[in-house]
Amino acid sequence: MTKRKNNNKLELIVAFSWVLEKVCDSEFSLLLPLSFFIIEFVIAIFLFFQFSKEEEEGVEVAAEEVSEEYTFQHTLAGKLWTENSFNSTAFKSTILNAWKLKNPVEIQDLSKNLFLFKFSMKRDLEYILRSGPWSFYRALLVLERVTGEEQPSDLTMHFDTFWVRIYELPLMLLSEVIAKKLGNIFGSYEEMDLKDAHRIGTFLRIKVTIDLRNPLKRGTVVKFKEKNRRDHFKYERLPTFCFIYGRIRHQLKDCEAFEDLNEEGFEDIEEQELSYGQWLRASPLPKVIEDQKKRDSSSGTCSKNIFNVSSGQSRCKTKEK
Known part of the structure; x- marks a missing residue:
């Protein structure tokens, strides 16, 4: 040595x-x-x-020495994607009230704004992932599956999924083939809401995974039949984001570049002067979709999610036979 x-x-x-x-x-x-x-x-x-x-x-650990009483198939890591600190007790209480799960969930603190969620039932875990994104006081809660082999410092957690609406597309482009093409612009395509596409006709609704370190995509140019069409995006349940850089993490008044834009104060800056704004937020889904979703879930019970910006997102439980 x-x-x-x-x-x-x-x-x-x-x-x-x-x-x-x-x-x-x-x-x-x-x-x-x-x-x-x-x-x-x-x-x-x-x-x-x-x-x-x-x-x-060192110390060598054999696989058979690891307890199998608890598997990480029922576990998610969660990170509040914000620079601010929050009261851990308040966060746990609020998020559990929002989820409204019948079965208990154990929440363990790992570090600042980083938590481990241990679910009693795997179906509860799947529901929480499917119903995202979730927020706490407008701060995005990023959820990620874990295997149990990770160290807390390995959990960078900078990806999350969003429902995005793409407007002004020609009707003949409202298809899953086009949805995949457009979805990959954001990072990776997850799925398309086929029912809504047939019912609405005004926008394409797709679920995508985005890298939170990058600015939000505001739109794209679709080249079709020798025409360049400018199509813009809107995000459902969009949490706090910066109107200057377009990144999800902090709001305009907390941005370091804010003082360089205007020393007089936040009120003197018009949103039109900035590259990003509230116009990236999608309004609640049309009522026709809500009615259909209620009919689709008539065999179960639905409870409203207090974190949902979109009224189109609700929690449904199917009655067990």
Whole structure:
């Protein structure tokens, strides 16, 4: 182990010697004493994080040693996609009231705004994923399946699914083939609401997975029969997002670039002057769709979701026979 440490130290010294040579030959040669101090400091930090021989031996865990009493098939990791901190107790209470599940859900804190949800029934987990996206005080709750092999630090969690409406498409383009093409613009296509396409005719409704690190897509150009058609998008149940950068995480008044736009205050900025705005939010689905969905679920009971922006999203339970 000592020999390996010495080799590591030697490699660092050689690397920094090259840097020092460049410094000595430049006008910054007066910084030479400081450079030697920096080298020793970096080497000390590097060696500090090297494990000893005893530490390197480690512990090997066999698969049969892991308890099978609980499987992670019933578990989701959840992250509040926001820069703000929230009261953990308030969040847990509010989200459970919103989900209104009959069976208990255990919520475990992992780190700031990061949680583990353990469901009693897998069907409850599937329902929660299917009924998303979910929000807490307009902050998006990103949910992701876990296998149990992840460390909390591995859970980057920057993908989520949304229902998106695409307007101004020619009627003959309201098909699943076109839906897949358009859906891949957002990141990845999940599904198309076929019933709504036949009933509405004014927009195409698709479910897509988007990368939350990227700005929201506002629209696209569809080239069809030698014509370029500009089609715009609207998102259902869209949480807080920035009107300057178009990213889901913070609102305009919390944006670092806000002061550069206007030092006088938020009220003096017109939404039309910004690249993004409330017009990206979709209004509730037409009543004709709501009525049909109620008829489709007549064999069960429905309870309203308090987090839903769209009235078209409701929780339905089928009566067990």
